[in-house]
Amino acid sequence: MLAGIGAAALLVGGFALGPAAFGDAAPGKHPAAEIHKPSPVPDRIILTPTDTPATSQRVTWRAEATAEWAQAEILESPKALGQVAPPTGALTNVKALSTTPVNTSLGYASTYHTVEFTSLKPDTRYTYRVGDGTNWSEWIDFTTAASDFEPFSFIYYGDAQNYIDTAVPRVFRQAFADRPKAKAIVNAGDLIDSANSEEQWGQWFQAGSFIDGQINNISIPGNHEYSGGSVSSFWAPQFPYPKNGPAWGDNPAIDRTAYYVDYQGVRFIGLNSNVQSVPEVMAAQTAWLEGLLENNPNKWTVVTFHHPVYSTASGRNNPIIRDQWGPLFEEYGVDLVLQGHDHTYGRGSTVASRKSATVHASTVYAVSVSGGKMYDVSGDNWTGNGADIMSSSEDTQLYQLIDVSDDTIRYEARYANGQHHDGVLIRKNEDGERTVNEIRTPQNTTGEQAQVNKTLVPAEGRVQVTAYGYDPGEKVTVYLRNTKAEEDKNGVFVGYKNADELGRLTYSFALPPSAKKGSTHVVYLDSANQQITSPVITVTK
Ligand SMILES: [Fe+2]
Numbered sequence: 001m002l003a004g005i006g007a008a009a010l011l012v013g014g015f016a017l018g019p020a021a022f023g024d025a026a027p028g029k030h031p032a033a034e035i036h037k038p039s040p041v042p043d044r045i046i047l048t049p050t051d052t053p054a055t056s057q058r059v060t061w062r063a064e065a066t067a068e069w070a071q072a073e074i075l076e077s078p079k080a081l082g083q084v085a086p087p088t089g090a091l092t093n094v095k096a097l098s099t100t101p102v103n104t105s106l107g108y109a110s111t112y113h114t115v116e117f118t119s120l121k122p123d124t125r126y127t128y129r130v131g132d133g134t135n136w137s138e139w140i141d142f143t144t145a146a147s148d149f150e151p152f153s154f155i156y157y158g159d160a161q162n163y164i165d166t167a168v169p170r171v172f173r174q175a176f177a178d179r180p181k182a183k184a185i186v187n188a189g190d191l192i193d194s195a196n197s198e199e200q201w202g203q204w205f206q207a208g209s210f211i212d213g214q215i216n217n218i219s220i221p222g223n224h225e226y227s228g229g230s231v232s233s234f235w236a237p238q239f240p241y242p243k244n245g246p247a248w249g250d251n252p253a254i255d256r257t258a259y260y261v262d263y264q265g266v267r268f269i270g271l272n273s274n275v276q277s278v279p280e281v282m283a284a285q286t287a288w289l290e291g292l293l294e295n296n297p298n299k300w301t302v303v304t305f306h307h308p309v310y311s312t313a314s315g316r317n318n319p320i321i322r323d324q325w326g327p328l329f330e331e332y333g334v335d336l337v338l339q340g341h342d343h344t345y346g347r348g349s350t351v352a353s354r355k356s357a358t359v360h361a362s363t364v365y366a367v368s369v370s371g372g373k374m375y376d377v378s379g380d381n382w383t384g385n386g387a388d389i390m391s392s393s394e395d396t397q398l399y400q401l402i403d404v405s406d407d408t409i410r411y412e413a414r415y416a417n418g419q420h421h422d423g424v425l426i427r428k429n430e431d432g433e434r435t436v437n438e439i440r441t442p443q444n445t446t447g448e449q450a451q452v453n454k455t456l457v458p459a460e461g462r463v464q465v466t467a468y469g470y471d472p473g474e475k476v477t478v479y480l481r482n483t484k485a486e487e488d489k490n491g492v493f494v495g496y497k498n499a500d501e502l503g504r505l506t507y508s509f510a511l512p513p514s515a516k517k518g519s520t521h522v523v524y525l526d527s528a529n530q531q532i533t534s535p536v537i538t539v540t541k
Contacts, residue, residue: 033106036202040064040135044112044205044238045213049184049261051242053145053216054122058097058240060114062205065132070096070113077125077141092117100237104198112237122147140213145183149265149299149406152183155215156304156368156400158340159190161224163372164203167397171370171416175399176211178418182401184263185215188340188368189222189273189306195232220270221257222306222340231257231274241270246288258285260292266404267298271305276320286324293332299428300404301334308339310387312346312367314378322385329363333432335409336402337365344369344377345398345413347422348389349436355504356451358444359468360388360436364424368398368413390438391422407472407501412439427472427502435502437469445469445530450523452534457511458541464508465523465534470499478507479524480515483536491524499527515539 044062059072075090094115101109113130120126123146129137155175160168176182185208192200205212219239225232236256245258257272269292275281293301307318309326329337330350346367353362365387379389397416402409412423423439438444450467457463470476475498481491492514497507505525515521516539523534 032199032202033108036106036199037108038062038064038110040132042130042135042137044202045130045137045140045210046205046208046238047142047213047216048239048241049216049218049263050116051244051261053261053263054147055120055144056116056118057120057126057142057144058114058116059128059130059213060112060238060240061130061137062110062112063130063132063135064111065099065113065135067096067099067113069132070099070115070130071133072096072115072117072128072130074117074126074128076121077127081127081139098237098240102233102237105196106198110198110201110234114237114240120144123150137213140210142214142216143183145264151403151405152264153179153181153401153403154184154186155179155182156186156188156338156366156402157370158188158345158368158398159222159224159343159373160187160204160207160371161190161193161222161373164192164200164207167372167416168204168370169207169209171397171399172207172209172211174414174416174418175401178414179401182215184268185212185217186268186302186304186338187217187219188304188338189220190224190340191219191222193224195225195227196234201234201238216263218261218268218270218304220272220304220306221274223274226274246284254281254285258288262298265298266300266302267292267296269301269303271303271325273305273307273318273321276307276318282320282324286328289325290328290332293328293334296332300409301332302336302338302402303329303334304338306339306341308341308346308367309337309365310346310348310367310385310389311342311381312344312377312379312389312392313342313375314380316342317381333434334363335426335428335434336411337363338400339365339367340369342367342369343371343373343375345391345393345396345421346377346379346382346389347391347413347424348382348387351386351388354388355435356468357449358390358438359503361434362436364411364426364436366400366411366413368400370397370399372397393421396421429501433502435468435504437503440469440529446532448535449530449532450525450534452523452537455535455537456540457537459515459517459539460511460513462508462510463523463537464506465525467505467525467532468503469530470503470505470527471529472499472501472503474499474503474527474529476505476507476525476527478509479526480512480521481524481533482515483520483522490526491521511539517541
């Protein structure tokens with residue numbers, strides 16, 4: 001009975017929502033100038049890191065306010081506000097460092113203000129608000145970086161660029177829902193489509209909403225942040241990044257667009273790939289990059305720029321980027337290279353670093369897209385230039401969650417609906433050796449994944465087997481299995497060995513006397529996480 005009422009109500013609801021129920025004249029499109037016009041009340045509030053993220057923090061916002069009055073208040077995060085006044089003396093008032101009006105095509109200027117909070121305590125939660133002393137934002141919390149290594153998470157997005165007000169917000173919000181305590185958001189360029197569009201920047205900030213006020217933003221520009229050879233007039237006022245780029249002041253083309261931040265044990269390097277065809281600027285940037293990689297006190301290194309080393313869209317190629325930066329990433333052991341531009345997804349590493357069917361030992365290159373514009377995927381530019389593309393997709397909106405810990409970086413790409421798409425676990429030991437392990441699936445933990453040093457072995461001769469993809473210290477049982485034996489039989493027990501700290505296994509043994517001349521065998525490695533075999537070994541004499 002109840003079910004019947006429910007169905008009827010839905011049906012009525014269906015009619016009520018049909019097109020015939022609406023009026024004759026459709027409403028007009030609400031103008032962008034109305035949607036995005038500024039007021040004295042702050043909006044577009046965003047955190048950008050300083051050179052010293054453990055003790056200082058920049059906040060930028062937009063508001064109709066004069067330089068004289070633009071200001072912020074900050075205190076160590078209180079248990080309550082509202083009716084509860086901040087403790088006496090707890091509140092610090094900070095005057096804006098800069099106020100920059102950006103003229104827009106919508107008939108008004110958008111004025112950006114930046115404050116820098118200094119003398120903060122490391123790894124401490126603060127609460128702040130911005131405004132003009134009368135018109136304030138809400139109170140917003142952030143936590144400073146720890147002064148040394150501490151595990152943390154960050155989020156990475158490829159191009160948002162299109163459908164910013166329709167398809168992008170759900171991606172940003174799902175990422176935040178999955179990693180609400182992320183310390184940074186990395187944008188690999190093309191945040192918007194038209195460099196100087198006030199409307200699109202307004203949409204981009206609305207998509208990020210309150211999230212940008214509490215998580216540091218590490219963005220670099222793509223080609224769509226450029227117009228007529230110049231970076232967007234919104235760029236520097238919105239993203240006042242540290243002045244630590246190459247030849248600061250000499251290359252206005254890359255001001256605020258190439259910089260680095262050492263954050264809690266990770267060196268983040270932002271590069272400007274838009275200048276790849278300007279040799280002298282590119283040379284300055286490449287030399288600066290090498291210096292940062294050579295003298296890097298951090299265990300982990302993440303580099304982001306727009307145009308990929310290995311392109312994931314058909315017909316695209318960035319040989320200058322690949323030739324100048326690719327070898328540096330490999331030589332200095334960069335862990336993650338996060339890119340955009342191709343409106344597809346690709347993730348892989350160099351062929352030279354391949355250790356097994358699924359495990360590599362080098363830099364992880366990723367290309368991703370968060371927005372709704374899609375291209376056809378192609379792995380040709382990877383395979384044609386010495387790289388394995390281990391995962392790819394098209395027509396997928398994605399966000400990436402990256403969890404940094406002492407010994408591992410876990411990287412995972414998820415779809416807009418929150419489902420898993422792809423992932424790797426990067427392990428690094430104290431010597432800087434790495435393994436890049438695919439996140440385990442039933443497919444990559446069974447089958448012929450182990451290697452042997454020879455496949456023709458004399459009776460009772462020695463064989464060395466190697467395999468990857470284990471947990472550190474995982475116990476592996478080694479068997480020699482006659483190929484004529486039934487699949488479900490383990491074979492002859494040979495020995496035990498524990499995988500090392502990077503999940504590698506190397507085990508050397510003599511063939512047991514039962515392996516007679518002319519017989520054929522596989523090495524079978526059994527452990528908690530994988531059941532894998534080697535190619536066939538033939539006993540020769
Ligand atoms: Fe692009």
